[in-house]
Amino acid sequence: MTPALTLWVLTWGPFPRRVLVYLKLKGIPEDAIDIVPVEMTMAGFVNAGEKPDGTVPILCLGDGTVIHQSMGVLSYLEEVFANIGPNMSGTTAIERARIRDMCSVIDETMSTLFGFVWNTSKLFAEANPKPDKAAGERALGTAHACLEKLAGYANESKGTTGYLLRGKTPTLADVTLLTLLQHFELCFGEDLVVGIPRLQEFLEEMGRTKGAEAPVYPPGVVELASQRVTYDLQ
Ligand SMILES: N[C@@H](CCC(=O)N[C@@H](CS)C(=O)NCC(=O)O)C(=O)O
Incomplete structure (x- = not known):
């Protein structure tokens, strides 16, 4: 069963956008992941709420597991949503x-x-x-x-x-x-x-x-x- 997923992003940040654009191109339904936008100033995040410490994108699974890096998030989503949209990590x-x-x-x-x-x-x-x-x-x-x-x-x-x-x-x-x-x-x-x-x-x-x-x-x-x-x- 797919765990509940929460993804924290900075909507215009180049690393979080890797995931945001991926979700669109892959066609993952909007209700499959809870996307929480945060804001950032030169002093750091301003409305991080319950975001785990660290950079964005950051993905939290329902069991509390945290995936910290954009490439880690992408490879996790590729596996979990393997039955949706195009395979984006290669078929051979x-x-x-x-x-x-x-x-x-x-x-x-x-x-x-x-x-x-x-x-x-x-x-x-x-x-x-x-x-x-x-x-x-x-x-x-x-x-x-x-x-x-x-x-x-x-x-x-x-x-x-x-x-x-x-x-x-x-x-x-x-x-x-x-x-x-x-x-x-x-x-x-x-x-x-x-x-x-x-x-x-x-x-x-x-x-x-x-x-x-x-x-x-x-x-x-x-x-x-x-x-x-x-x-x-x-
Ligand atoms: N290597 C990380 C880089 C992530 C990153 O630097 N994200 C920026 C936003 S685009 C960030 O969170 N910066 C805040 C900070 O460095 O404290 C990844 O691929 O996810």
Whole structure:
């Protein structure tokens, strides 16, 4: 029997959106999971209520078990709702491995990009009063290299039945990549697919998919996030 599930999210956060977009694309009924939105300021969560400690998304099962990480939540939901919607984690050993490969690179890209915005975006100007220009540039370069690598992985699956990155049916890699690209473009004003046609194509097509619509950001966040800091002479 499926346990009662409670999922805490920040509706516009790139990690929780992995799960929110997944639920839509997979077609999981809205009453299957109790979704609790929380809000966040630079000081932390403001209305966390009964949310277990830790980042969002966070999933609580009826027996009190907590699943802490977006990828853990996605793999749990894939198993529990295996009989609903498309299989999004791969139907063969190779396909599952390819999707995991991609999700790992996407997570790597995500970590790197936090180094980029931490050192360049006015959203973090107060928290990081001494931004490092070179570190920001280095992080962006590394993120681009990761995304190029990802486009290469996608092309390796060309001509196979398991063609990835906007193939026949959506996958966990599609969802995690889409939410990353949308977040950095819409919130931080950074178009990461410039010069990577394979990912440009992916973003255009994925962006048109029902359920993958852009999130609504709280007032003020985008205005600040999309502005770049200026640097003291270093
Ligand atoms: N590796 C985690 C990252 C989750 C994460 O950093 N979520 C952000 C919101 S998008 C958060 O909860 N931040 C609050 C904090 O770091 O205290 C995952 O994949 O779930």
